[in-house]
Amino acid sequence: MKIEYQPIGIIHTPYTDLAGMPIQPIGAEGVEGTVEVFAEYRDGLQDLDGFSHIILLYHLHGSTGYKLHVMPFLDTEQRGLFATRAPKRPNPIGLSVVRLRKVEGCVLSVENVDMLDGTPLLDIKPYIPAFDAQRQVRSGWFAKAIGMGAHKKSDDRFR
Amino acid sequence: MKIEYQPIGIIHTPYTDLAGMPIQPIGAEGVEGTVEVFAEYRDGLQDLDGFSHIILLYHLHGSTGYKLHVMPFLDTEQRGLFATRAPKRPNPIGLSVVRLRKVEGCVLSVENVDMLDGTPLLDIKPYIPAFDAQRQVRSGWFAKAIGMGAHKKSDDRFR
Numbered sequence: 272m273k274i275e276y277q278p279i280g281i282i283h284t285p286y287t288d289l290a291g292m293p294i295q296p297i298g299a300e301g302v303e304g305t306v307e308v309f310a311e312y313r314d315g316l317q318d319l320d321g322f323s324h325i326i327l328l329y330h331l332h333g334s335t336g337y338k339l340h341v342m343p344f345l346d347t348e349q350r351g352l353f354a355t356r357a358p359k360r361p362n363p364i365g366l367s368v369v370r371l372r373k374v375e376g377c378v379l380s381v382e383n384v385d386m387l388d389g390t391p392l393l394d395i396k397p398y399i400p401a402f403d404a405q406r407q408v409r410s411g412w413f414a415k416a417i418g419m420g421a422h423k424k425s426d427d428r429f430r
Numbered sequence: 431m432k433i434e435y436q437p438i439g440i441i442h443t444p445y446t447d448l449a450g451m452p453i454q455p456i457g458a459e460g461v462e463g464t465v466e467v468f469a470e471y472r473d474g475l476q477d478l479d480g481f482s483h484i485i486l487l488y489h490l491h492g493s494t495g496y497k498l499h500v501m502p503f504l505d506t507e508q509r510g511l512f513a514t515r516a517p518k519r520p521n522p523i524g525l526s527v528v529r530l531r532k533v534e535g536c537v538l539s540v541e542n543v544d545m546l547d548g549t550p551l552l553d554i555k556p557y558i559p560a561f562d563a564q565r566q567v568r569s570g571w572f573a574k575a576i577g578m579g580a581h582k583k584s585d586d587r588f589r
Contacts (some may be wrong), residue, residue, distance in 0.1 A: 272550065274435045274489050278519040289455040295561045304530055308512075312520065314498040317510030321570020328487070330433050339473040351476030353467075353554040356561070361471065362435040362552045364487055364523070368564055391431065393521045399572050402454045402515070404563040411480020413558050419440055 277396035278391035280308040280377075282329060289333050290427040293366075293385045294344045295356065298423065304369075304384030306392060308377045316395075320374045324398035328389040334429060344423055345416035353380050354411060359426070364391070368398055398423040431576040437550035439467040439536075441488060448492050449586040452544045454515065454526070455505045457582065463528075465551060467536045475554075478532045483557035485542070489589030490522035493588060497520040503582055504575035514571060517588050524549070527557050 272364040279376055284304040286292045293299035306327065308316060319325065337359040340349045352360065379395075443463040445451045452458035465486065466474060496518040499508045503508065511519065525543055531539040538554075 272437055274437070274550065274552070276433045276435070276523075276551035278433070279520050295558075299559055306560075312498065312512075315511035316513070317499070317511035318571055321568065322513065322572075323566070326525065328521075328525070328552055340476070350476055352474035353471075354475070354477035354481065354556050356555055356558070360553055361438050364435075364553050366485065366487070366525070366555065368562060391433065393433070394519055394523050395466055396515055396548065397513050397570060397572065398567065399515070399562060399569055400564065400567050404560065404565070405462065405483045405528060405557055406547055406563070407482070408557065408559055409480065409482035411556060412477055413481075413556065423501045 278330065278393065279312050280306055280392035282306050282364045282384065282386055282392055284386055284388045284392040287388050289387065290425055292425040293401055294423055295385055296399050299383045301382055302384050304377040304381050308379065310377055313377050316374055319395070319397065320372065322371055322397040324368055326369050326396040326398050327369055327392065328394040329365045329366050329416040330348065330384060330393055331358045331365045331393055333387045334358040334363045337361055342428070344425060346412055350412055360422055364393065435552055436555055437489065437552065439465055439551035440469050441465050441486065441543065441545055441549040443545055443547045446547050448546065448589045452507045453582055453584050454544055458542045458544040460521060460541055461543050464541050465538040465540055467538065469536055472536045475496040475533055476536040478530065478554070478556065479531055481516055481556045484526055484530050485557050486525045486526050486528055486551065487553040488545060489552055490517045490524045491550055492546050493522040498521055505571055509571055523552065
């Protein structure tokens with residue numbers, strides 16, 4: 272079974288190289304980017320400006336191949352791929368919650384971008400805490416890495 | 431540009447019809463399902479059991495076509511598609527945060543499932559509040575619908 276998708280837009284960010292990037296939106300606080308939605312989808316953006324945060328799903332076009340064990344940027348041990356947010360995945364779909372500043376025509380101004388410039392956009396969803404925010408959470412290996420995410424930058428291990 | 435993905439597993443739930451389903455995990459609290467990950471990806475599940483919640487990305491295989499304006503289950507006005515979580519989208523990728531109960535071999539036991547039985551799985555990511563939970567949030571049209579999500583069931587409008 273093959274599943275085929277097509278980009279609905281392009282994400283523009285200051286990052287042109289996989290090394291030296293913030294590793295999550297938390298490390299990209301205030302970093303501005305734009306999401307250019309293709310004109311044919313423009314009408315679907317109505318009402319989006321009421322939301323302060325949106326979920327971007329995108330194709331991690333800089334990533335090819337994958338390994339089932341990886342060393343995360345925020346850890347010192349190999350972990351199972353699906354217990355990490357590493358970009359090289361069987362289906363390299365990226366997910367970021369970003370702050371939406373404004374919507375002008377087909378262009379969304381966003382903050383906290385952590386993806387590569389030119390990233391193909393797959394979907395936009397409104398961020399809704401009742402659905403998306405969990406509070407009572409165990410964070411596995413990541414628990415000891417909390418706080419590192421904001422400062423650590425990527426290197427070239429997933430190039 | 432075409433982007434091709436392949437399922438990495440199948441999600442099993444009690445729901446075999448698009449009508450009468452919970453419309454989000456919040457309406458599916460305690461509903462049990464299983465995620466069957468294909469054997470070739472099994473090693474990637476290591477360390478996942480440390481996380482109480484995981485993000486499932488999946489192909490909304492019951493959805494075909496889309497309209498750029500939709501009437502959400504929780505509203506009485508037409509809204510721009512990307513300001514809703516409606517399943518009929520240009521790229522029908524579903525996203526649910528579910529509770530992970532246990533991992534046995536290739537099978538994850540999960541709770542709060544809100545997808546159709548037999549849904550093709552695209553990716554699993556650990557839910558990490560530092561990345562995924564936003565607190566200071568404006569929720570647009572959804573603000574007045576908060577609280578309805580837990581009780582409302584789907585009908586056949588997105589069949």
